[in-house]
Every structure is written in structure tokens, then in C-alpha cells.
Amino acid sequence: MSAEAVIGVDDAGESIVARSSFWSRARRSPTFLVGGSLTSLILLILFLAPVLARHNPDTLNLTSLLSGPTSQHWLGTDDLGRDEWARVLYGGRTDIEVGVVTVLFPLIFGVAIGTFIGYVGGVVDTIVMRVVDVVLAFPFYVLIIALVAFIGAGVHGIFLAFGLTDWVVYARLTRSSTIVARHQDWVAAAVNGGVPRWRVLLRHIIPNTISQSLVYVMSDIVLVILAVVTLGYLGLGLQPPSPDWGAMIGEGQAYIFTNQWQVLIPGIALLLTGTGFSLLGDGLADVLRPQ
Amino acid sequence: MSAIPVLAGVIIVTFLLLRLVPGNPAREVLGIHASPRAVDALTRQLGLDQPIWRQFWRYLDGLFHANLGDSIYYHSPVVSLIATRIGLTGALVALASAFSVIITVPLAALAATHQNRPSDHAVRAVSLFGLGMPTFWLGIVLGIIFGLRLHWFPVGGQGSGFWGTLHALILPALCAALAIAPVLIRSLRVGMLDVLGADYIATARAKGLRRWRVTLVHVVRNALIPSVTLLAVNIAYLIGGTVVIEQVFDLNGLGTLMLNSIGNRDFPVIQGVTLVYALAVIVVILISDLVTARLDPRVRLR
Amino acid sequence: MSVVSAAVSALAVEDLSVELPRDGTTIRPVNGVSFTVERGRSLAIVGESGSGKSVTLRAILGLLPKGGRVTSGHVAVEGRTLKESRRNLGRGRDAHLSIVFQDPLAALNPVLTVGAQIAEAPRFVLGLTRRAARDRALELLRLVGIPDPVRRYDAYPHELSGGLRQRVMIAVALSSEPKVLLCDEPTTSLDVTIQAQVLALLSDLRRDEGLALVFVTHDLGVAAEVAEDLAVMYAGRLVETGPVSEVLSSPKHPYTFGLLESAIDVDTPDRIPLAIPGSLPDLSQLPKGCAFHPRCFLATPECTTTDVELRSVGEGRASACLHADQLTIGTRRS
Numbered sequence: 001m002s003a004e005a006v007i008g009v010d011d012a013g014e015s016i017v018a019r020s021s022f023w024s025r026a027r028r029s030p031t032f033l034v035g036g037s038l039t040s041l042i043l044l045i046l047f048l049a050p051v052l053a054r055h056n057p058d059t060l061n062l063t064s065l066l067s068g069p070t071s072q073h074w075l076g077t078d079d080l081g082r083d084e085w086a087r088v089l090y091g092g093r094t095d096i097e098v099g100v101v102t103v104l105f106p107l108i109f110g111v112a113i114g115t116f117i118g119y120v121g122g123v124v125d126t127i128v129m130r131v132v133d134v135v136l137a138f139p140f141y142v143l144i145i146a147l148v149a150f151i152g153a154g155v156h157g158i159f160l161a162f163g164l165t166d167w168v169v170y171a172r173l174t175r176s177s178t179i180v181a182r183h184q185d186w187v188a189a190a191v192n193g194g195v196p197r198w199r200v201l202l203r204h205i206i207p208n209t210i211s212q213s214l215v216y217v218m219s220d221i222v223l224v225i226l227a228v229v230t231l232g233y234l235g236l237g238l239q240p241p242s243p244d245w246g247a248m249i250g251e252g253q254a255y256i257f258t259n260q261w262q263v264l265i266p267g268i269a270l271l272l273t274g275t276g277f278s279l280l281g282d283g284l285a286d287v288l289r290p291q
Numbered sequence: 292m293s294a295i296p297v298l299a300g301v302i303i304v305t306f307l308l309l310r311l312v313p314g315n316p317a318r319e320v321l322g323i324h325a326s327p328r329a330v331d332a333l334t335r336q337l338g339l340d341q342p343i344w345r346q347f348w349r350y351l352d353g354l355f356h357a358n359l360g361d362s363i364y365y366h367s368p369v370v371s372l373i374a375t376r377i378g379l380t381g382a383l384v385a386l387a388s389a390f391s392v393i394i395t396v397p398l399a400a401l402a403a404t405h406q407n408r409p410s411d412h413a414v415r416a417v418s419l420f421g422l423g424m425p426t427f428w429l430g431i432v433l434g435i436i437f438g439l440r441l442h443w444f445p446v447g448g449q450g451s452g453f454w455g456t457l458h459a460l461i462l463p464a465l466c467a468a469l470a471i472a473p474v475l476i477r478s479l480r481v482g483m484l485d486v487l488g489a490d491y492i493a494t495a496r497a498k499g500l501r502r503w504r505v506t507l508v509h510v511v512r513n514a515l516i517p518s519v520t521l522l523a524v525n526i527a528y529l530i531g532g533t534v535v536i537e538q539v540f541d542l543n544g545l546g547t548l549m550l551n552s553i554g555n556r557d558f559p560v561i562q563g564v565t566l567v568y569a570l571a572v573i574v575v576i577l578i579s580d581l582v583t584a585r586l587d588p589r590v591r592l593r
Numbered sequence: 594m595s596v597v598s599a600a601v602s603a604l605a606v607e608d609l610s611v612e613l614p615r616d617g618t619t620i621r622p623v624n625g626v627s628f629t630v631e632r633g634r635s636l637a638i639v640g641e642s643g644s645g646k647s648v649t650l651r652a653i654l655g656l657l658p659k660g661g662r663v664t665s666g667h668v669a670v671e672g673r674t675l676k677e678s679r680r681n682l683g684r685g686r687d688a689h690l691s692i693v694f695q696d697p698l699a700a701l702n703p704v705l706t707v708g709a710q711i712a713e714a715p716r717f718v719l720g721l722t723r724r725a726a727r728d729r730a731l732e733l734l735r736l737v738g739i740p741d742p743v744r745r746y747d748a749y750p751h752e753l754s755g756g757l758r759q760r761v762m763i764a765v766a767l768s769s770e771p772k773v774l775l776c777d778e779p780t781t782s783l784d785v786t787i788q789a790q791v792l793a794l795l796s797d798l799r800r801d802e803g804l805a806l807v808f809v810t811h812d813l814g815v816a817a818e819v820a821e822d823l824a825v826m827y828a829g830r831l832v833e834t835g836p837v838s839e840v841l842s843s844p845k846h847p848y849t850f851g852l853l854e855s856a857i858d859v860d861t862p863d864r865i866p867l868a869i870p871g872s873l874p875d876l877s878q879l880p881k882g883c884a885f886h887p888r889c890f891l892a893t894p895e896c897t898t899t900d901v902e903l904r905s906v907g908e909g910r911a912s913a914c915l916h917a918d919q920l921t922i923g924t925r926r927s
Binding site for chain 1: 308425549
């Protein structure tokens with residue numbers, strides 16, 4: 001991805017063009033840099049969890065329950081004596097992993113179907129858009145909870161629930177940009193020139209319409225992680241013994257009168273992660289914006 | 292209007308929810324130790340032995356008579372279960388909506404009119420920060436600060452009497468409002484910036500009108516139009532958020548009913564409550580469409 | 594400092610410069626622009642998109658986009674200098690300036706009726722009563738040639754056709770009783786026939802009401818039709834000024850010459866238009882010396898070092914070209 005800018009004319013009368021590449025624009029966007037660094041840092045720490053966690057997240061230490069930070073347990077222990085630091089690290093791994101993987105299907109399916117109906121239009125377009133409207137008529141959490149309630153809790157329930165609902169935004173976004181792109185002169189030129197339609201779609205249209213979805217994917221990851229964590233809190237998400245920030249907060253809620261750390265720590269971790277991804281998404285929007 | 296196919300779609304989807312259960316729903320409800328006779332009885336009670344179109348007809352028929360079936364756990368009509376709880380949830384949503392308007396509109400206006408100045412950056416930074424915060428955690432934190440530490444509000448429960456309940460709802464409503472504030476502020480700000488930069492504002496200022504008149508009659512009047520739609524969409528999201536908030540603050544509303552019913556495998560209740568929530572959203576969007584039509588002469592039907 | 598002269602110009606702009614932040618740097622879309630317009634006369638400012646002509650108008654009115662500011666120069670209307678503060682420039686009870694924008698649909702408030710918008714200035718700036726303001730608005734609607742003004746009073750902008758909307762915008766501009774009317778490409782988005790009507794209207798207004806007109810356009814033909822004086826703008830600077838017929842028949846700047854050569858002339862349809870080589874410079878990286886030299890057929894090494902100013906090259910004519918005297922092409926039919 002690059003943008004050209006004419007910056008002058010040389011002696012032969014030829015235009016001098018400066019091509020600003022993706023990375024040079026990325027370097028100039030503070031949001032992208034901060035978001036990128038924060039997210040990378042968090043991912044790195046979680047990746048190194050086996051090294052950084054000094055205890056196993058499942059080991060019970062019954063001599064030290066609900067303690068605050070100590071030298072043995074950097075962030076203290078929970079109500080069953082498990083090390084908070086380790087649980088935060090491993091919980092983060094699972095939550096983020098599930099979050100990122102879960103958006104893949106909606107992203108791919110949504111973009112595909114959005115491009116298709118945007119390009120083809122007609123009855124198919126109307127029908128799919130009605131389906132989109134129906135999905136959007138349900139409050140987000142209500143639908144997810146209802147789906148998980150019927151399908152069953154746990155990872156596969158989460159995948160199915162989001163697979164059925166999350167694709168709609170991508171479909172809508174892609175559809176609008178495809179419709180705009182479809183009417184551009186350069187597309188008509190390509191089609192008239194004999195380029196087969198599928199190739200026009202793949203090589204010409206999609207690279208232009210996909211940027212909005214890529215930007216949205218970042219905030220969607222945050223949304224999904226938050227939803228996974230919320231489901232965990234409600235007992236409908238990842239099932240024990242997988243450590244999960246939401247479940248940790250849920251378990252800790254009963255003890256807030258004596259020790260608030262168990263509730264606060266995973267929340268702060270989640271906050272940092274969410275901020276990192278959101279900033280990255282904003283930065284990406286800055287960088288991908290047409291000059 | 293497009294509300295009708297959406298309504299139809301919502302009804303169909305809610306109906307189909309029950310079919311998502313892997314295996315036999317009746318068996319899911321009663322557990323693996325249930326006797327085949329009990330399972331059969333429940334299957335017949337739920338109408339699951341009928342062909343699917345007859346089941347759907349029965350469902351529709353029930354809807355027309357305001358009958359959402361019977362709760363397996365509570366042994367009473369779903370509708371009555373909903374009726375006793377909908378007041379509390381409704382009050383929560385209303386209060387939360389009011390809070391969100393009070394919080395977000397001034398902040399968005401501040402950010403838009405002081406574009407790129409420190410206050411704009413501050414507002415945007417805070418709302419960015421808030422995007423990563425889970426609602427339920429925010430609720431717990433608010434409860435810790437304002438309930439545990441400051442003793443201003445009860446940490447949970449819904450109080451008694453009108454004022455007691457209102458008092459108990461303040462923290463949950465604030466939590467719900469703050470949950471949608473980041474997104475709402477950002478979108479409102481963009482909408483306002485669009486209006487502020489419009490040529491007709493330049494025309495108005497060029498006329499020599501006083502600043503306050505330009506702001507009130509030209510800026511606000513136009514900024515209201517996209518804002519109403521944005522608020523409606525976010526209130527829809529807020530309605531969904533109350534399910535979790537009721538759990539955090541131990542409020543006996545529709546959300547708690549739904550969540551408890553999940554544990555009880557009480558499918559008819561879950562279906563019924565989901566439908567009610569969706570209907571509420573459709574109503575909110577309809578109202579906002581009507582308001583927008585009043586405000587925007589371009590939208591009105593000739 | 595106000596400058597009082599014997600015959601006070603309706604509008605006098607002196608050494609106006611504007612800075613705008615863009616993409617991390619600052620650019621100067623308007624750089625030391627000066628011109629005057631007398632009562633009842635009209636000046637056309639001509640240039641391609643990006644030459645800075647629209648920004649000049651907005652700067653005069655104090656309506657620059659966020660972040661833009663006037664860095665030097667001043668504006669005087671009928672001899673009285675307008676303060677550069679955003680509050681005062683061109684507005685208030687002494688608002689003697691009005692502007693007509695290119696897109697009337699964007700320049701009119703979509704939620705107010707046309708009549709309400711025309712009556713607004715008389716009512717709230719000039720202090721007329723509601724009834725008097727309404728009457729004045731109806732009068733203005735008639736003046737700009739809108740048929741059935743009473744019915745149109747209650748119409749909304751989107752309900753009117755493009756031509757009517759533009760007339761409404763002119764009526765709005767006139768409602769504050771300006772001495773100077775600034776027009777930013779008001780006919781560009783209109784059909785040719787409507788264009789002619791609007792231009793005729795503007796000429797009538799200039800004659801009958803004694804308005805001074807400043808007309809920004811990229812179309813030389815339009816400029817020829819509506820203006821008496823012409824100013825050509827390039828990369829934020831004026832490069833040539835003079836009476837319109839003279840400038841168009843014997844230009845004294847290579848850029849003006851290029852514009853004329855690249856325009857299609859209806860009288861000589863077989864002549865192939867010549868495009869000016871190269872393209873507009875990036876305002877954040879202007880060439881040294883004369884900004885036009887990379888595309889100029891008269892350029893010499895001197896042009897790359899000297900900062901050129903407008904200099905008189907004849908009676909009422911000025912050019913910013915070092916080699917203006919070389920441009921004696923003979924009389925061109927305008």
C-alpha cells in the first residue's frame with residue numbers, strides 16, 4: 001500500500017513523485033506507534049508466560065489464601081491459593097487466543113458475503129441485508145447469551161455464537177465500499193477490457209474495500225475478548241480449569257469485602273489489553289486513510 | 292417500512308433458538324438421569340414431537356395471544372414472569388439512557404468545539420481508554436468505590452419502595468451509561484464536527500449573527516439529527532448490557548431471569564425474554580426514526 | 594491602521610497571507626495577496642483548483658478552517674479596517690461583506706425554510722420586526738428573480754431546483770445588506786443556461802445596487818463575462834492583474850498565456866488546446882524563486898532565485914514575471 005504525491009518538476013519536465021509507503025506513514029502516526037508497542041508488549045509477555053510465571057496457575061497453595069502481593073506471589077493469591085500473576089498470564093493467553101481466533105470466521109465470511117452482495121446486488125442483496133437487520137435487532141449480549149445458552153457453554157459455544165452473529169458488520173462495511181467501487185470508471189474499464197469478473201473482484205475491488213474491515217477487526221477483537229470475559233464472569237464462557245479473566249473476577253466478587261485484588265487485577269490487565277488493541281486500530285485507521 | 296420484515300425475522304430466529312440445542316431439548320432440561328417417560332412427557336408439552344411448521348404455527352398463535360409458553364422451572368406462564376420483572380429493567384434502562392445523554396452530549400460538544408485543543412485530546416483519550424473496559428468489571432469497581440468505601444450507595448440489591456429502588460438503581464444505571472459512553476462520545480463528536488464544518492454554518496456566521504444564535508439554531512438543530520439515531524443505536528446496545536449489570540448488582544430484573552433460566556435449562560423463558568429484548572430494540576429504533584422525521588425535513592414523506 | 598483615500602475602495606486587501614497546518618507541516622495557500630475593488634465594479638480572481646483563491650475569500654471573512662490563521666496583511670471595507678479577530682472580521686452590524694458559495698445545497702441550512710433563512714439577517718442583525726423582515730425577504734426573493742415568492746418562502750432548500758437554490762443563496766447573501774459580495778465559484782455546479790441567468794443577475798445587482806463583486810472562478814469564460822478586472826492566481830500568489838479584456842487579449846504572464854492556450858475557444862474550434870506541462874506544485878514544497886518556473890517556457894536561471902513580486906507593466910496592469918516584456922503575442926480575440 002503506498003500513496004503518491006507530486007512534489008515538483010525536474011528539469012526535463014517530468015513530475016517528481018514521492019511514494020510514502022505503509023511503514024513511513026505508520027511511523028508518523030503516534031496512535032499507531034503507541035498502540036502497536038503496547039499490544040506487542042502485552043502479546044510478548046503473554047507469549048513468555050511459561051518463563052515469566054513462577055508458579056503453575058492451577059497449583060493450590062492452601063497456606064496462603066487471598067493474600068496481597070508478596071515476594072513469593074507478586075500479585076498475591078486467590079481464594080484457593082492459586083498464584084494471581086500466573087493466572088493473569090495464562091488467563092490472558094486463553095482469552096486473547098480465543099478472541100483473535102473467534103473473529104477470523106466472521107471477518108472472512110463477512111467480507112466474502114459483503115463483496116458478493118455488493119457486487120451482484122439484486123434479490124440476494126436484499127435478502128442478506130434483511131438477515132443482517134434481524135441480527136442487529138437483537139441486543140448484542142442478549143443474542144450471544146441466548147445462543148450460548150442453547151448451544152452450550154465453552155469454547156465451541158463461543159465460536160458458534162460469534163460465527164453466527166459477528167459477520168454482519170463486516171458484510172455491511174464491505175458491501176458499501178464494494179457498491180461504491182463497482183461504480184467506479186476504472187472497474188468498468190477493466191471489465192470492458194476483458195478481465196473476468198472474479199479477477200476484477202479479487203485483484204481490483206477487494207484490496208480497496210478491505211481496509212475498513214481491517215480497521216474494524218481491531219475493535220472487534222476487543223469486543224470479542226470483552227464478551228468472552230463477560231461470559232466467563234457469568235459462568236457461560238471458557239469452562240474451568242482453563243484460567244480466564246472473567247471467571248477470576250467472578251470468583252473474586254464474593255470476597256470484595258476483604259480483598260479487592262482478585263477482582264481488580266484481571267480487570268486492569270484487560271483494560272491495558274483493550275487500550276492497546278483500540279489504539280492500534282485507531283492508528284491503523286490513520287495510516288490506511290486515503291491521502 | 293423495513294421494521295416488519297425485521298420483526299418477522301426476529302420472531303423466526305427466536306423460534307429457531309430451541310432447535311440449536313444439540314440433542315433432545317427435553318433431555319437437556321431434565322438431565323441425563325431422567326426417565327424416558329418424563330422426557331417424553333416434556334417433549335409433548337413443549338410440542339417438540341410435532342412437525343416443525345405446526346410448531347411454528349403454535350408459536351405464532353401463542354404470540355398473538357400474548358402467550359409465550361410456560362416456564363418449566365417456575366411452572367407459571369412466561370409472560371407473567373416477565374411482567375413482574377420488566378418494570379425494574381425498564382427503570383434501569385430509562386435511568387441509564389438519561390445518564391448517557393447527560394454525560395456524553397456535553398463532552399462530545401466540548402471536544403468538537405475545541406477540536407485539537409487539550410480538552411479534545413483529553414476527552415478522546417478517556418473514551419479510548421474506556422473502550423477496553425468490561426461493563427461488569429466497571430460495575431464491581433463502582434460498587435467498591437461508591438458502595439464499600441464511600442457508603443453512598445448499596446453494593447447490591449434493589450432497595451425497597453420507590454425512592455429506595457431509585458437510589459439502588461443509580462450505580463447500575465451509571466455503570467451502563469459509562470459503558471456506552473466511549474463509543475457514543477466518539478460518534479457524537481464526529482457528527483458535530485461534520486455540522487460545524489458545514490458551509491451553511493459559514494453562511495450563517497457571515498450574515499453577522501450572534502454566536503449563540505448560530506450555535507443554537509444552526510449547529511444544534513442540525514447536530515440533533517444524526518445524534519438521535521446514534522443515541523437510539525447505543526441505547527439498543529445498552530439494553531443488552533443491562534443483562535450483565537443486573538447480575539453484578541443483584542437486581543431482580545429480566546436479565547437475572549434470563550441468566551437464572553440458563554442455569555435451570557428453562558428454554559421457554561430464555562426464548563421469551565430474548566424476544567422481549569429484541570422487541571424493545573425495535574421499538575426504540577422506530578421511535579428514533581419518527582423523531583428524526585420530525586427533525587429533518589429531507590426525510591419526511593411527501 | 595486604516596488608510597483613508599480620496600475615493601474609498603469598497604474593498605481593499607493588502608498583503609494578505611494565510612497559513613494552514615497540513616500533514617504535519619504548514620503551508621501558505623495565500624501569500625502576500627493585495628487587490629482593491631471599487632464600488633459597482635467587479636473583480637474576477639482566476640486560477641486552477643488549489644491556487645488559493647477560495648481560501649483568500651474565506652480569509653477575508655474570517656471563516657478559515659480550523660487551524661488556519663491570517664499571518665499578515667489587512668482588509669478594509671469602505672476605508673474601515675476590519676480587525677483580524679474571528680469575531681469581527683466582516684461581521685456584526687457593520688457586516689458589509691457577504692459570500693455566495695459554490696454548492697447552495699451545502700451552504701443553506703437544510704432544516705430551515707428558505708424564507709426563514711433570508712429573513713434571518715434582517716431580523717436579528719438589522720433589527721427589523723418579524724413582519725418587516727418577512728416582507729424584506731419576499732422583496733429579496735423577487736429581486737433575485739424567483740417566481741411565486743410567497744409560496745417559495747416556506748419551501749426547504751432540498752425542495753428547490755439547483756438554479757433556484759443558487760438564487761436563494763444570493764438572496765441570503767444580500768439580506769445582510771452588504772457592500773461587497775464575494776462569490777466562490779457560484780456557477781460551477783450549474784447548467785450552462787442557468788449559469789448565464791445567474792451571471793446576468795449578478796451583473797444587474799452590481800449595476801443597480803452598486804455592489805462590489807469579487808468573483809472566484811477557474812473558468813476564464815465566466816470571468817470574461819462577469820468581471821471588469823481580472824487577477825490571476827497561482828500557488829497562493831497573484832501573478833497578473835489588469836482589465837479583463839486586456840489581460841485576456843494580451844497576457845503578460847506565461848501562466849495566463851498557458852491558461853488561455855489550454856482553454857477551448859468556441860470561435861476557433863479547430864485550434865488544438867495546449868496543456869501547460871507539469872502539474873501544480875505541492876504547497877509544502879514550493880520551488881525556489883518564481884513558483885511557476887518549472888513549467889514555464891520563458892524560464893531562465895534568474896527565475897529560480899529571484900522572489901518575484903507584482904510589478905507594473907503598463908497602464909493599470911501588473912505582472913509577476915521577470916520576462917513580461919517578452920509576451921507580446923499580438924492581439925488575441927477574447
